[in-house]
Amino acid sequence: MRKQDRSTRRQFLGLAGGAAVLGAVPVVTLRPAEATPATLAAAIRNVVGTATVRTGKVKLDVPPLVENGNTVPMTVSVASPMTPDDYVKSIHVFNEKNPQPNIGNFYLGPRVGRAQVSTRIRLADSQKIVAIAHLADGSFWSVSVDVVVTLAACADEVI
Amino acid sequence: MTSALINVPAKAKRGDIIEIKTLMSHIMETGYRRTATGEVVPRDIITSFSCRYNGIEVFRADLFPAIAANPFITFFTVATESGKFDFEWIGDKGFSETASASITVE
Numbered sequence: 001m002r003k004q005d006r007s008t009r010r011q012f013l014g015l016a017g018g019a020a021v022l023g024a025v026p027v028v029t030l031r032p033a034e035a036t037p038a039t040l041a042a043a044i045r046n047v048v049g050t051a052t053v054r055t056g057k058v059k060l061d062v063p064p065l066v067e068n069g070n071t072v073p074m075t076v077s078v079a080s081p082m083t084p085d086d087y088v089k090s091i092h093v094f095n096e097k098n099p100q101p102n103i104g105n106f107y108l109g110p111r112v113g114r115a116q117v118s119t120r121i122r123l124a125d126s127q128k129i130v131a132i133a134h135l136a137d138g139s140f141w142s143v144s145v146d147v148v149v150t151l152a153a154c155a156d157e158v159i
Numbered sequence: 160m161t162s163a164l165i166n167v168p169a170k171a172k173r174g175d176i177i178e179i180k181t182l183m184s185h186i187m188e189t190g191y192r193r194t195a196t197g198e199v200v201p202r203d204i205i206t207s208f209s210c211r212y213n214g215i216e217v218f219r220a221d222l223f224p225a226i227a228a229n230p231f232i233t234f235f236t237v238a239t240e241s242g243k244f245d246f247e248w249i250g251d252k253g254f255s256e257t258a259s260a261s262i263t264v265e
Contacts, residue, residue, distance in 0.1 A: 072227070103226065104221060112218060112235055117233070117234050119232045
């Protein structure tokens, strides 16, 4: 009697384990289209046009190691006096491997006082994030940050 | 029922740079997820956010599916005069919400 109980428990555990493995397989194999470095470059070209983008002035604060890609705190700031003559017009944030290359466009002006914006973003994979600032004099400045994500955001998720 | 949370200082000195925090309750469905039967869940996101200070736009943002659910946005502005901040969120499926906050500048 006791022996039989144990065997059914073992069978049950075996079945449950098998089901879990079967359930996990489609999640791993379903890979949707993702933004490639080429689409990232195209999205950046859309914003900057033919202007050259220099590195510097922009600071992008994102945790280097992210546990949950569904909500990642992000702060972008630009070194700018924010006076009526010298201010940040806009900040554009891009990613490399989400299904879409854009994350957000933020339009500022001299009345903002401090060129800094924070929000929470989604990251579908470990990847590079690029922030570009458009200054009042027409110049573009950029920074890029690499982020490692252990649990990816929604893109692969089956609900 | 408004689902926005706004944090604006009630008082400020003229010329101070103040921080404004906003949160709007929204699912921000990306349009890339699928149901168990393989159908794509249609996109439903907030696409635009703006903040006007006494009627003049001081901050605006275009949002994409890469913004996390319940968009939380913080930014700064210079306290120039007493008055009102008007916030507006516009999104897919006719989503439109507004909120406002007032400030006293001394």
